[in-house]
Amino acid sequence: MDKKTSGKNYQTDTQLTHVGRYPDQFHGFVNPPVVHASTVLFPDVETMATGNQSYTYGRRGTPTTEALENAITELEGAAGTRLATSGLNAVALACLSCLKTGDHFLIPDTAYGPTRHFADTVLPKMNVEVAYYDPTRATDIKGLFKENTAALFLEAPGSLTFEMQDIHALSAAAKTIDATVLMDNTWASPLYCKPIDLGVDLSIQAGTKYIVGHSDVMLGTIAASEKAWGALDTVYGAMGVHVAPDDVYLALRGLRTLSVRFERHFKNTMSVINWLKDRDEVAAIRYPALESDPGYHLWKRDFSGASGLFAFDFKAGTTKEQSNHFFNSLNLFGLGYSWGGFESLAIPVKLKGIRTTTDIDPDCLSARLHIGLEDPQDLIADLEQALESAFQ
Known part of the structure; x- marks a missing residue:
């Protein structure tokens, strides 16, 4: 925050407005500048030798990247943040x-597909043993620990099927063996869940989604606890990661409206879900903020809100042709990956084969929806005509 607000215990909406802004450092301008830089000059060889100045090379940070990192650090309650x-x-x-050759790594069976792909293709080359666990059975996790278990991954809610995890219990169990706890918190963002306060060491966001909020930037953030910060900073520097300044600027711009967008996403989502609940074509809705959801009590305890992403299962006996017809009949819902932008999206979900340690109906056909900022009555009308067309 700027010098007038730094260190004060402000509410989240106030933080979102002020974090990562330093008008006193930039001639009074409200937003930090977009600094395009590679080379940074030093005043003398002594300073160059010691690196004793704020910025040394564009890849190692600029006022633009530092502004977003500081903003996320404050929102997450972290020791530091790096951008991806x-x-x-x-x-x-x-x-x-947090992983090295010979380590054992536990990942929830509901993890994001590309996360699984990374774990199954890259980590084995490092001789890291990857094992998947049932995300809903926190009390069983200690039985999966080995002498070489180095890290425990969480994702709440789970990708596509939206199971919740007991973040408290899992983090506490990992601490007993000094394992690092990682969590993908993209669904809630630091606005609605603060993993580090719950015992997580590395809080991960796909900033592409709600932080940016406008479907036009690829970006990730990793906020670290004191325990994990040094190792994260070292790997970040060694890998040569750098995010373009224009992308960082757009993420900062999106951050300012995160709260008001989330409120609208949630309101619209509940309107759509309350309508879907009464449809004969729908067998079940997967959304932790519903009191009927199996993970509701965990969501209520650890989260302060919910986003616009959920799924529903088509009724038993639905054919692939009917499912395809439904999606192809939608007008306002775009068919596309990602989510978190202003627009509504839909993708078909076939659950068969995507889990390895948990039971799931292999014949169940589902739809994942992201509810955007459109008028909910228009979205409902679009869903209604698509369902009636597919199931007539």
């Missing part, structure tokens, strides 16, 4: 910062 080129890049950097 995407959410997946953030996952990879976080993992590489």
Whole structure:
């Protein structure tokens, strides 16, 4: 924050407005400048030899990247933050910062698909043993620990199927063996969940989604606890990661409206879900903020809000043709990956084969929806005509 607000215990909405802004350092301008830089000059060889100045090389940080890192650090309650080129890049950097040859790594069976792909293709080349666990059975986790278990990964809610995890219990268990705890917190962002306060060491965001909020930037963030910060900073520097200043600027701009966008996403989502609950074509809705959801009590305890991403299962007996017809009939919902932007999106989900340690109906066909900022009645009308067209 700027010097007038730094160190004060402000509420989140006030933080979002002021974090990462330093008007006193930039001639009074409200927003930090977009600094395009590679070379940074030194006043003399003595300073060059010691590196004793704020910035030394563009890849190692500029006022632009520092502004976003400081903003995320304050929102997360972290010791420090590093930026990545995407959410997946953030996952990879976080993992590489706490794993070495011979380590054992536990990942929830509901983890984001590209996270699994990284774990299954890259980590074995480092001779890291990867094992998947049931995300809903926190009391069983100690039974999976080995002498070489170095890290425990969390994702809440889980990708596509939205199971919640007991962050408290899992983090506490990992601490008994001094394992590093990582968590993908993209769904809630630091606005609605603060993993580091719950015992997590590395809080990961796909900033591409809600932080940016406008579907036009790829970006990731990794916020670290005191325990994890040094190793993260070392790996970040060694890997030569750098995010373009224009992308960072757009992420800072998106951050300012995160709270008001989230409120609208949640309001619209509940309107759509309350309508879907009564549809004969829908067998179940997967959304932790619903009181009927199995993970509701964990969401209520650890989260202060919910985002616009959820899924629903089509009724038993739905054919692939009917599912495809539904998606192809949508007008306002775009068919596309990612989420968190202002627009509504939909993708088909076939659960068969995506889990290895948990039971799931292999014949269940599902839809994952991201509810955007459109009028919810228009979204409902679009869903209604697509369902009726597919199931007539």
